[in-house]
Every structure is written in C-alpha cells, then in structure tokens.
Amino acid sequence: MSTPVVNIWDARTPGARSTSSKAPASDETWRLEEFRAQGTAWVYYSSPEQKHLRRPVILADGFSMGASSLDMLWDGMENGQYPFVSKLREQGFDVILLGFDERSASILDNTEVAIGCIRKAIAEREGSAKLTVGGFSMGGLVTRYALAKMETDKEEHETSTYLSYDTPHRGAWLPIAVQAFAHFVKDNWGDIPVYGEHLSRFSHMVNSAAARQLLRWHIATVGAEAGQDQERTDFLEALERVGTWPQRPRLLGVANGVGTGVGNGIPAGTPAMISHGEHLGGTHLDTQAEGNPVVVAQLCKAGDRPIDVSTSHIPDIDGAPGGLFPEAALLPGRPANFGTAAMLVELLEGQAPELVYNATTFVPTVSAVATGDIDNRDTLYGKVDRDSSELHDFACAGDNQGHTVMTEELGQWIVDQLR
Structure with missing residues (x-):
C-alpha cells in the first residue's frame, strides 16, 4: 500500500519520524x-x-x-x-x-x-x-x-x-470505532505527554471543525450516536x-x-485491532458492518466495565472502492502505515497490539x-x-x-x- 500524500494524521511533533525530502527554494x-x-x-x-x-x-x-x-x-x-x-x-x-x-x-x-x-x-x-x-x-x-x-x-x-x-x-469516512477509541484515550489518559503533545491530540483532531465538515458520520464523544455533525x-x-x-x-x-x-478486500464485521496489554486488554476495534445496531468496538480499561460502541444504518464502508487511509506513525522507527489506534495502544501498553487490518477506505x-x-x-x-x-x-x-x-x-x- 502506498503512503498518502496528504496525511491526515501527520503530527509533525518533536521526535516524530519524517520521510519527506527538502523542497527546493520557491521562486x-x-x-x-x-x-x-x-x-x-x-x-x-x-x-x-x-x-x-x-x-x-x-x-x-x-x-x-x-x-x-x-x-x-x-x-x-x-x-x-x-x-x-x-x-x-x-x-x-x-x-x-x-x-x-x-x-x-x-x-x-x-x-x-x-x-x-x-x-x-x-x-x-x-x-x-x-x-x-x-x-x-x-x-x-x-x-x-x-x-x-x-x-x-x-x-x-x-x-x-x-x-x-x-x-x-x-463525504469522507473515518471508522466510528477509531473515533471512539481516540475519545476513550483522551478521557482516560489524555494528559500524558508524547513528543511535546498530549494523547488527547487525536480526539481534538476528530472534533476539529474541518473533520466535522468532511466526515459523513461523526461522534464527538465515546457514547454519542454516529451521524452527520x-x-x-x-x-x-x-x-x-x-x-x-x-x-x-x-x-x-x-x-x-x-x-x-x-472493493479493497477488507471484510465487514471482523476484528481489525486487538489489545492484549495490561491497561487495555480486551479492547478491540472491528471493521464496519451493516446492522441496526451493530457493535463496532469494545473499549476496555483495567478495573472498569467494558464499553461497547455501536452504530446503526451505516454500510460496510471500510472495504468499499476508494482512496485508502493508512494512518501515519508518530513513533520513531515505525513503518508509515502503523495505525494511529495501534500507536496509541503501544504508547500506553509498551507493546504493540494485534493488528489485523490497518487501513480503511477514506x-x-x-x-x-x-x-x-x-x-x-x-x-x-x-x-x-x-x-x-x-x-x-x-x-x-x-x-x-x-x-x-x-x-x-x-x-x-x-x-x-x-x-
């Protein structure tokens, strides 16, 4: 899979790995x-x-x-x-x-x-x-x-x-499971600094004005109903x-x-990322499936009850024909298609999650x-x-x-x- 030109998770924070070369001076x-x-x-x-x-x-x-x-x-x-x-x-x-x-x-x-x-x-x-x-x-x-x-x-x-x-x-598509996970991390660990930023960054990105305008389905909080903002x-x-x-x-x-x-071959209703770590063990994000309702993620924090994330009336869009969204890395040395959700898990757990599918149609x-x-x-x-x-x-x-x-x-x- 090719690296995107316009990288919507590009953070450009201190310590972040950059693959770009220097542009020539403009006229x-x-x-x-x-x-x-x-x-x-x-x-x-x-x-x-x-x-x-x-x-x-x-x-x-x-x-x-x-x-x-x-x-x-x-x-x-x-x-x-x-x-x-x-x-x-x-x-x-x-x-x-x-x-x-x-x-x-x-x-x-x-x-x-x-x-x-x-x-x-x-x-x-x-x-x-x-x-x-x-x-x-x-x-x-x-x-x-x-x-x-x-x-x-x-x-x-x-x-x-x-x-x-x-x-x-x-309209664009960012999986509701990924949006919910970004908000879940903010709610529980958002103040943890990483390379000069905080882990709440990704939730703020999802809730930015431009993201709300671009996305056909959006949620502002973990428990919100997915819909047009x-x-x-x-x-x-x-x-x-x-x-x-x-x-x-x-x-x-x-x-x-x-x-x-x-389509791109990504199946519907299949685990895309599973965490086996101490803090997030049992957390899984699934590819979008049709259903009313259908569970697309379970978010787990040690000591708390798991939170199910559900959607209704959304087609199995992850596998649809279109421009794919491989998420960029913040961690130095990670490949360019190392997912944002997976990156957040590794930052919190100190170990990578099980990553089955790392892309979606964007x-x-x-x-x-x-x-x-x-x-x-x-x-x-x-x-x-x-x-x-x-x-x-x-x-x-x-x-x-x-x-x-x-x-x-x-x-x-x-x-x-x-x-």
Missing part, C-alpha cells in the same frame, strides 16, 4: 493574511528565466492538524511514482502550492486564504492565460467553495479549470448558497479508488468523482456511472490505493487534460 513566497485564516503560497515558475507568472496552477493542501509543510507537499507530488510538479512545469505551467496555517480550521475560513491566493495570482500574472485552481483531498473542497463564492459575489476568478484530487465531494450540515448549506459548484470552469477530478465497484470513489452518496451500499459498491457525475470529466485509479497518492496513471491524465 516566490506569498504570505496570505486574511480576516479569519492565514496561509502561505509557494510559487515555482515553469522556467528559471521567468520573472512573472504566466500560466498559474494553484494546488491546495488537504486536512491535518497544524500548518502545511512545503517539504511534505513537494515530496508527495514530486518524489513518488510520478514527478507531477516537474511535468506541469515542462508544459509551461507555473505551480503554486497553497498551504494553510491551520489545516483543521473550518473549510469556510480557509476558503478566504484560497481566494486571497487566486487574487494574488491574477495580480502577479503576465498576460491573460486563465488559471487552473484545485487541491488535494480537503483542498479540493476549499477551492471548490472559493471559486463558487467568488462567482456569487460577482468577482472574476479568471479560472478555466477546477481540479480535485481524491476530494470527498460526498451540524458543522457538516452548515457547510453543505453554505455550499448550496453559492451554487454548489463554480459554474464557469471546466470541472475535473480524479479518484484513488477504482470505478468498477470492486474517500469512496463515488464521493471523489461526485456520482453518488456514500450512505447506500449499492452505490458504494456499484460501477461508477459517468453520466451521473457532477464533474465534467474524471479518472479513476486502476486499483484501490492510498488516499491522494500521486501515480503516473492519474498524474498524466491531469497533465493531458491541462495541455
């Missing part, structure tokens, strides 16, 4: 200080002799905690299977990597940063070439809303193409008020999942290409219907791969579309 760096949010844009001209933008392509970062890292963005886009930034620059495009000071802030707030970046690109541009504007994962939603809002406000965005890369247009409802209503989509650009998107309806294919809602199992596991997509064109991956992984297949499709 320009823009500091974007907007009313409700701040960010930074790093500009790379298509050729060394350039002094001004000519054909701008703005690519926005996705969800995590804290500030965007240029090194991480560059590493994911350039140093994997396909050198995406280089390929764009070879075609004469100037690449603008857009980061946010707080990636877990409200999408509506970070939209202001994206609008500021679009305005700056127009002001700095030499000539009249139209912009390409989009982003990875959440970045695709930020820029989608930004362009639509500018149109609603009668502001010219000078954009001919909108692009999303494995963006959860119809009010933050998501408000965001969708805000999106409707600006027309849902920008109307002027061509709308393009790619999915890291297949469009054939073939952005179902039908969400990334905007062809259907993710509530319905038949839609989730059905062949993608191109005619029902809200995008003008899209591409699906040849296999179910890591969320936002840059592949030659998807990267080249985008470059061909922009030529």
Whole structure:
C-alpha cells in the first residue's frame, strides 16, 4: 500500500519520524493574511528565466492538524511514482502550492486564504492565460467553495479549470470505532505527554471543525450516536448558497479508488485491532458492518466495565472502492502505515497490539468523482456511472490505493487534460 500524500494524521511533533525530502527554494513566497485564516503560497515558475507568472496552477493542501509543510507537499507530488510538479512545469505551467496555517480550521475560513491566493495570482500574472485552481483531498473542497463564492459575489476568478484530487465531494469516512477509541484515550489518559503533545491530540483532531465538515458520520464523544455533525450540515448549506459548484470552469477530478465497484478486500464485521496489554486488554476495534445496531468496538480499561460502541444504518464502508487511509506513525522507527489506534495502544501498553487490518477506505470513489452518496451500499459498491457525475470529466485509479497518492496513471491524465 502506498503512503498518502496528504496525511491526515501527520503530527509533525518533536521526535516524530519524517520521510519527506527538502523542497527546493520557491521562486516566490506569498504570505496570505486574511480576516479569519492565514496561509502561505509557494510559487515555482515553469522556467528559471521567468520573472512573472504566466500560466498559474494553484494546488491546495488537504486536512491535518497544524500548518502545511512545503517539504511534505513537494515530496508527495514530486518524489513518488510520478514527478507531477516537474511535468506541469515542462508544459509551461507555473505551480503554486497553497498551504494553510491551520489545516483543521473550518473549510469556510480557509476558503478566504484560497481566494486571497487566486487574487494574488491574477495580480502577479503576465498576460491573460486563465488559471487552473484545485487541491488535494480537503483542498479540493476549499477551492471548490472559493471559486463558487467568488462567482456569487460577482468577482472574476479568471479560472478555466477546477481540479480535485481524491476530494470527498460526498463525504469522507473515518471508522466510528477509531473515533471512539481516540475519545476513550483522551478521557482516560489524555494528559500524558508524547513528543511535546498530549494523547488527547487525536480526539481534538476528530472534533476539529474541518473533520466535522468532511466526515459523513461523526461522534464527538465515546457514547454519542454516529451521524452527520451540524458543522457538516452548515457547510453543505453554505455550499448550496453559492451554487454548489463554480459554474464557469471546466470541472475535473480524479479518484484513488477504482470505478468498477470492486472493493479493497477488507471484510465487514471482523476484528481489525486487538489489545492484549495490561491497561487495555480486551479492547478491540472491528471493521464496519451493516446492522441496526451493530457493535463496532469494545473499549476496555483495567478495573472498569467494558464499553461497547455501536452504530446503526451505516454500510460496510471500510472495504468499499476508494482512496485508502493508512494512518501515519508518530513513533520513531515505525513503518508509515502503523495505525494511529495501534500507536496509541503501544504508547500506553509498551507493546504493540494485534493488528489485523490497518487501513480503511477514506474517500469512496463515488464521493471523489461526485456520482453518488456514500450512505447506500449499492452505490458504494456499484460501477461508477459517468453520466451521473457532477464533474465534467474524471479518472479513476486502476486499483484501490492510498488516499491522494500521486501515480503516473492519474498524474498524466491531469497533465493531458491541462495541455
């Protein structure tokens, strides 16, 4: 399984292992200080002799905690299977990597940063070439809303193409079992410091404004009923008020999942992680199964009664076609796909849990290409219907791969579309 580009559990705390390489110095760096949010844009001209933008392509970062890292963005886009930034620059495009000071802030707030970046690109541009504007994962939603809002406000965005890369247009999925476990750890051991942070960090991430807006099903506490958070409802209503989509650009998107309806092989209702330690012994997180209700986790603390976590009316979405979510490591020396839940267990127990499945579909294919809602199992596991997509064109991956992984297949499709 490939390592994700936009890593939603990237903590970047002291002592954390980093796999990213150093990005080259940008030709320009823009500091974007907007009313409700701040960010930074790093500009790379298509050729060394350039002094001004000519054909701008703005690519926005996705969800995590804290500030965007240029090194991480560059590493994911350039140093994997396909050198995406280089390929764009070879075609004469100037690449603008857009980061946010707080990636877990409200999408509506970070939209202001994206609008500021679009305005700056127009002001700095030499000539009249139209912009390409989009982003990875959440970045695709930020820029989608930004362009639509500018149109609603009668502001010219000078954009001919909108692009999303494995963006959860119809919602993202983080297992309720994992959410509950993050809250369980916070409630019982949240003040324990790890590399300058506390173990409550992961619960705070789940409950951040952006996470509540992205996730189709969310719980704020261990015992809460899984459902759509009010933050998501408000965001969708805000999106409707600006027309849902920008109307002027061509709308393009790619999915890291297949469009054939073939799942990733993760079975439903099966233990994914089991702890045998002294403090959490008996704790298990299961893959999501259909049912009303169905137990998806049992959380155990020594000396206390076990807590069952149940869901109702949620399809077996872990195994659905889509961009996979391998969780990143905070522990030095652990592999990149060492899960967050498993990491928390090892920190508390001093030993690794039994880890059966360490991934889940994070952005179902039908969400990334905007062809259907993710509530319905038949839609989730059905062949993608191109005619029902809200995008003008899209591409699906040849296999179910890591969320936002840059592949030659998807990267080249985008470059061909922009030529």
